[in-house]
Amino acid sequence: MTISKENIEEQALLKELEKYTTSIAHLGHVEIGVTNLEKSTWFFTEVMGLYISDQEDDRVYLRAWQDFDHHTLVLKQSDTSGVKQVGWRVATEQALKGFEKQLTDMNIDFNWVEAGQKKAIGDSIQFKSPAGLPVELYWEKELYVNNDPAIASKMPSHPSKYTGKGVAPRRFDHVNFMVNDVEKEQQWWSDFLGIHHRYYVKNEEDVRIGSWLSRTNIAHEIALMRNANQDGALFHHLAYYLDSPDELIRACNLMAENDIKIEWGPGKHGTSGAQFIYVIEPSGNRVEIWTGGLLIFAPDWEPIKWSPEVGLLGLDLWGSVAPESYFTYGTKLL
Amino acid sequence: MTISKENIEEQALLKELEKYTTSIAHLGHVEIGVTNLEKSTWFFTEVMGLYISDQEDDRVYLRAWQDFDHHTLVLKQSDTSGVKQVGWRVATEQALKGFEKQLTDMNIDFNWVEAGQKKAIGDSIQFKSPAGLPVELYWEKELYVNNDPAIASKMPSHPSKYTGKGVAPRRFDHVNFMVNDVEKEQQWWSDFLGIHHRYYVKNEEDVRIGSWLSRTNIAHEIALMRNANQDGALFHHLAYYLDSPDELIRACNLMAENDIKIEWGPGKHGTSGAQFIYVIEPSGNRVEIWTGGLLIFAPDWEPIKWSPEVGLLGLDLWGSVAPESYFTYGTKLL
Amino acid sequence: MTISKENIEEQALLKELEKYTTSIAHLGHVEIGVTNLEKSTWFFTEVMGLYISDQEDDRVYLRAWQDFDHHTLVLKQSDTSGVKQVGWRVATEQALKGFEKQLTDMNIDFNWVEAGQKKAIGDSIQFKSPAGLPVELYWEKELYVNNDPAIASKMPSHPSKYTGKGVAPRRFDHVNFMVNDVEKEQQWWSDFLGIHHRYYVKNEEDVRIGSWLSRTNIAHEIALMRNANQDGALFHHLAYYLDSPDELIRACNLMAENDIKIEWGPGKHGTSGAQFIYVIEPSGNRVEIWTGGLLIFAPDWEPIKWSPEVGLLGLDLWGSVAPESYFTYGTKLL
Amino acid sequence: MTISKENIEEQALLKELEKYTTSIAHLGHVEIGVTNLEKSTWFFTEVMGLYISDQEDDRVYLRAWQDFDHHTLVLKQSDTSGVKQVGWRVATEQALKGFEKQLTDMNIDFNWVEAGQKKAIGDSIQFKSPAGLPVELYWEKELYVNNDPAIASKMPSHPSKYTGKGVAPRRFDHVNFMVNDVEKEQQWWSDFLGIHHRYYVKNEEDVRIGSWLSRTNIAHEIALMRNANQDGALFHHLAYYLDSPDELIRACNLMAENDIKIEWGPGKHGTSGAQFIYVIEPSGNRVEIWTGGLLIFAPDWEPIKWSPEVGLLGLDLWGSVAPESYFTYGTKLL
Structure with a gap:
């Protein structure tokens, strides 16, 4: 040419x-x-x-x-x-x-x-x-x-029956990783993969401790949180979505009866408005069960900044403080 | 050139x-x-x-x-x-x-x-x-x-405070119109405006009685339902979104105390999985309050067909039958 | 002596x-x-x-x-x-x-x-x-x-584990019968058995169409409703109690997936304030699943009268009208 | 005579x-x-x-x-x-x-x-x-x-309208006091006043750290908890009752927006099965908002013992640990 x-x-x-x-x-x-x-x-x-x-x-x-x-x-x-x-x-x-x-x-x-x-x-x-x-x-x-x-369900919108067995989430929701440098990693995901930056939290040293991103209208599909130990990237958790806060409380009851330790929650992320619990599955991976919160529609969405004064409410609007493990424990990138 | x-x-x-x-x-x-x-x-x-x-x-x-x-x-x-x-x-x-x-x-x-x-x-x-x-x-x-x-809220994700006053929906959700020919109208919205067709219901004469469409990941942003009277297009309703079925029941209680007639519901649309009530506001326009249901992520989504055998469950999964007015009453296109 | x-x-x-x-x-x-x-x-x-x-x-x-x-x-x-x-x-x-x-x-x-x-x-x-x-x-x-x-549960307050399987009510609640003469029957239950009269509904002919009674603090343990056919006493339903409206909605979903017809509901009895659904079990007996509502503590409680003007709201506060079968269908006294 | x-x-x-x-x-x-x-x-x-x-x-x-x-x-x-x-x-x-x-x-x-x-x-x-x-x-x-x-409500069972304003509890529920000797105090309440002993928690030294009592069918109307400081009786809290876990979560949101610190919760008392939050009202008195749990009907009820192995689950079935203040802070007996 x-x-x-x-x-x-x-x-x-x-x-x-x-x-x-x-x-x-x-x-x-x-x-x-x-x-x-x-x-x-x-x-x-x-x-x-x-x-x-x-x-x-x-x-x-x-x-x-x-x-x-x-x-x-x-x-x-x-x-x-x-x-x-x-x-x-x-x-x-x-x-x-x-x-x-x-x-x-x-x-x-x-x-x-x-x-x-x-x-x-x-x-x-x-x-x-x-x-x-x-x-x-x-x-x-x-x-x-x-x-x-x-x-099998006769309902065409149900790929399988709602049986109500166990926690019974409706759908897969998101993944979360700990990394050393949240800001840098977020920029790559947004610039190269086009995953929009939705909201972030900064600590008192003005360091970003978390960024949440999504390509779709849900609040986030991937989150990046600062590894407090600064020893590299770890898998923080995967999350499934429930239909209501009441089902989350039902999930808590099922965890208790099945001797599954709830690491944190129930609480409500102020950032997204979603209610949560975190548990550790038997092999050690963290699992979040969550429900509710905001959807994001604006094509020119500006990431919401949760500054240090309210940052902890961004993590839990209801005021509980995450356990230390939440900021340091994760499983490996295999 | x-x-x-x-x-x-x-x-x-x-x-x-x-x-x-x-x-x-x-x-x-x-x-x-x-x-x-x-x-x-x-x-x-x-x-x-x-x-x-x-x-x-x-x-x-x-x-x-x-x-x-x-x-x-x-x-x-x-x-x-x-x-x-x-x-x-x-x-x-x-x-x-x-x-x-x-x-x-x-x-x-x-x-x-x-x-x-x-x-x-x-x-x-x-x-x-x-x-x-x-x-x-x-x-x-x-x-x-x-x-x-x-x-005013100190929470950066809250453009205004959650006061819990009244029904207190989280956000605007969708609009719904009655038209004479659902299929034809749906095709125009999909072809010209790119609003994806998500699910539809057919009656026993194989005529489409409703189609639901969205551009975003929510189940629908606009619905088109067949005007049973075949006397042209009417405004069927606008809808706001609640966070939980429990809030919907709270909404029912508020309607009762405020003498607002619930036209239909609470029920659950089988198509979207969302729980609903319909009320008529004082000037005669229909308003839906709804919660829950599915999100749609697939870029090549095939519209879900609710055929006549289960079509009524598409309208209400729990088996109630909509009042006659639901299929005939609407307000004008001004 | x-x-x-x-x-x-x-x-x-x-x-x-x-x-x-x-x-x-x-x-x-x-x-x-x-x-x-x-x-x-x-x-x-x-x-x-x-x-x-x-x-x-x-x-x-x-x-x-x-x-x-x-x-x-x-x-x-x-x-x-x-x-x-x-x-x-x-x-x-x-x-x-x-x-x-x-x-x-x-x-x-x-x-x-x-x-x-x-x-x-x-x-x-x-x-x-x-x-x-x-x-x-x-x-x-x-x-x-x-x-x-x-x-088995390790929780001493749990005689058996909460597994969350099926509708999973917390406890048995009440029974309900249709009789020809509600007033007369209620008086016998109160006078002879000491079951307190809690609330009642009268129709436009000033005839009592329902009375609800309890010995304990719950709204009722036995209800007596007028048999619209006046052909004698019938068993109307038995009821189990759920912890929340959200669990009732979960119950509706389970009924739908299991092809169990919901005869009426979800609705809210204005009299007691409890949310309900009625279903017919496979042998034909009616079962109510309900949740919420008032407790009664006063030792000198005066039965609440729901007069004809609001009687239908006593049956459903949200305004739905019970199906005909609700006033006529029951199973036998064996 | x-x-x-x-x-x-x-x-x-x-x-x-x-x-x-x-x-x-x-x-x-x-x-x-x-x-x-x-x-x-x-x-x-x-x-x-x-x-x-x-x-x-x-x-x-x-x-x-x-x-x-x-x-x-x-x-x-x-x-x-x-x-x-x-x-x-x-x-x-x-x-x-x-x-x-x-x-x-x-x-x-x-x-x-x-x-x-x-x-x-x-x-x-x-x-x-x-x-x-x-x-x-x-x-x-x-x-x-x-x-x-x-x-004013037109509903005869509503002494006042349900407006949904604020937390909007349905009814007053119970009071709770800290005392030095739980066992002795409980016996007096049961023996002299006939308030039935419903359930209790023992610590690892076999000392009773809490007893819950009621005259009615609700789980408790008065609770007696051990003052960890052993400096006499204090008022621990008063409680109002909500209709559902979802309303409790709504209450959490209202506390957050109104800058009312949640001292503990949401959690679930294993003893009663009721979900709770505790807040401190502006003058310093503790208030509990709670919902759900068991009713007690047996006239010969044997108090349920939560022994040390599961005692903390009796306090929170979901595994969170009460803050220190919960065991020491109370307001005065005036």
Whole structure:
């Protein structure tokens, strides 16, 4: 192609177009390593009330009753507990190629994983964020097909029946990581992946201790919190969503009866307005159960700043103080 | 510009790009005519617990406690009750010009309304859908600025304080119209405005009796229901969103104590999974208060079909039957 | 004993004392006949989430998770569905003898049933009210002893674990009968059995269409409603109690998924303030699930009158109208 | 009267009868001293949503929306915050004379306060428990008569309208005191006043750290907790009752927006199963807002023991640990 005015304009147009087509649609799933697959499976099915959509020798595929996809959580038997992969669905079929090009341009290592390699997932690209957080982008993912009469529903909007068993969240919600430098990591997620910055908390030294981001209208799909120990990135938690505060209190009761320690909560994040509890599943990964809060619609949303004077209310509007472990404990990036 | 290969490709690129930039972000507000401004204002403030952000001789501007915009509802003293305008925010600054071009190309009449003509709104374009539903597109809208100490909150995520007064919905949710031909109208909204079709109900004659659409991740921002009388388009209702089923029951109690007739509910729409009540405000417009239900994330979502066998459960999962008025009564398009 | 002033005073004192010792403590259980024991057992265990504490060939003994007694519901395989017995615990050990004496004095037929004849129940007296409602008085009843590790709780206040399975009511609440003459029947229950009259509804002909009574502080333990067909006494329903309106809505969802028709509700009885749904269990008996409402503490409580102008709000504060079947359908007195 | 067999038997009968007639019906009200009447009134009306039924220069009479009595709380301007009086309604008209006789027999000082001395209360007897807790017994108390159209309800079961303003509890629930010796104090309340012992917690030294008692079917009307400082009796808190966990969470939000510190909670007392928060009102008295939990019906109820292994779960089933202040801080007995 010879260089010409038309050429240049076309390049600019292509670049602009790429901005729209090479984008992410939403968070899709998380794969975690568990040291005790049996006990963790018990927790996620009997206590949490998730459903097994498939399983292999060392893996269990799970979803909430209204998750439309084949799975939103994968448990993998592992020597160490922690996170293995976080999957994000891209917004268009051509986006995968777009991201491949961008990663190449930016000299970021990635793996292109062919369809068929991973259960229920089409082609995908895997790479790491600057802090080392795993990212997996994909376009195709099988929808859940109900072939278990025990949980078949005649309601077309119910991919499986609402049985009310266990905590019974409606859907997968978000993931949360601890990193050393929240601000830097957030900028990469927003600039490169287009995940919008929604709200953040600053401490009295004017250091950002948390940033919450989402591509969709929910308050956040990924959160980045400052590791108080400054010893690198850790997996903080994964979260499922409940329909009401009352169901959260029901969840507390189920935790008590099942000897699952509630690390913190019930409380209400002032930032998002969502009510929460945190528990540690049998293999040591933290799980949040949450409900309510705000949705964000503005296309030019300005991140909400929770300054030090009210920062603790950003973490719990009702005034409880998080336990020390909340700011230091996490599981590994596997 | 001479015709050439480059020209043609550039045109194709521009067209593709236009598809992404000329799009809608979200439903923003609804303006209704009320025959009794005083009583309707009483209802929306004292019973519903909305806040007045501004008022003029014949207009009252209202918002829910966590609506970030200047207003989401406008009441205008009017000879006839009904809807005057439904405002949608576009996704990008250039989208307004894009829609202007498209309307011109399609020979659809529109008004370009300069900024300053309407309170808190920048430039806007007003036109009608095929069934005559009013559409107002805008990019700029003032955010709510709290200058009333009585409802100022120290919580940065609270544009105004949660006082718990009245029904106290969190935010504006959606609008609903009755039309003669649901299918045809839905296609226009999806094709021209890019509002995704989410779910629909068919009756035993295989006629579509309702379609629900949204641009964002919420279940719907606009619904189109078949006018059982087939006498044209009517305004069916506007809806505000509550945080929990328990708050909906609290709303029922407040309606009872305030002599506001609940037309239907509490029930649960099987389609969206949201719990609802419908009431008629003092000037005759229908208002829905609802809570819960599903969010939709898939970029290639296939509309869920509720066929006749379960269609009534789509309307109320719990089995109650809507009153006749629900399928025939609406207020005017003003 | 010769007749003397002392004798006479002693008799008066004894009579006065008898008034206090010959009294009822609370409603204890209901035994119903079911034409399909298997399906009814499925309903009460899998859908309602009651627990089986014992079973025989043709009987199943059930209780809610926090019912402290051995059982609060007995299902008995039967040719006809309906109620067989309603058990009331008396307030003192000597009360049984007191009631025996009073029944004899009043020429009311009764059976004295020796301990051991009925599972988990000590000596009891069985007789009928004027309208033919079965009454069983007893003092001794075994407490539930948990010998099932699957539902054992380490919480001393939990006779069995809260598992959250099914509707999972906290406890048995009340029974309800239709009779021809509400006023007459209520007077007998209050005068002879000392069950206090709490509130009533009158229709436009000034006829009492319902009276609600309790011995304890709960709003009612037995209700008497006018049979609109005037064809005698019928069993209207039995009721279990939930902790919150949100759990009631969860119950609605479980009914929908399990194809159990909700006859009426969710609504709110204006009289008691309790939220309700009514369903028909597989053998045809009506079951109410309810939550909330008032407690009554005053020892000189005056029954609350709901006159015709607001009577329908007494039935549903939110304005829905009960289906015709609610005023006419019941199962038999077996 | 000469001594004779008949005499002696008559005395025994009279004594037995006295046991039944000289009894308490229920907790009626609490009068507290507040150092800042204006701010405390603001808290109880604007934040808590209680209603003023009467007021004097230095006193405000309050009730919850469904409290049927004239008042359940009295605020009195005072130099020191604390409790002044706790009122209990007796079960029969003759009980006041019975208690007078018993107090005389037991050489316990008391004041007989003539009707008219205290607003809305008939004759009363005032005395102290062994630990010094104030007790006021009365038979007559005016019912609340609605003469304020703003809160008049057409619902006969609503002594005033449910407006939903503030926390809006349904009714007054209980009082709680700290004493040095829980066991001894509990025995006096049960033996002399007939307030049944419902459940208790023991610490690892086998010392009782709390006992909860009620005359009615509610879990407790008075609680006695061990003062960890062993410096005598203090007023721990008064409590109002909400209808649902969701309303408790709404209460938390209102506390946050009104800058009222939540001392502990939301949590769930394992003992009673009730959900709670504790706040300190502006004059320093502790207030509990609670909801749910068990009712007690058995006339021969055995107090539930929470032994040290699970005692903390008795305080919070969900595992949070009460702040130090909870075991040491109280206001004075005035």
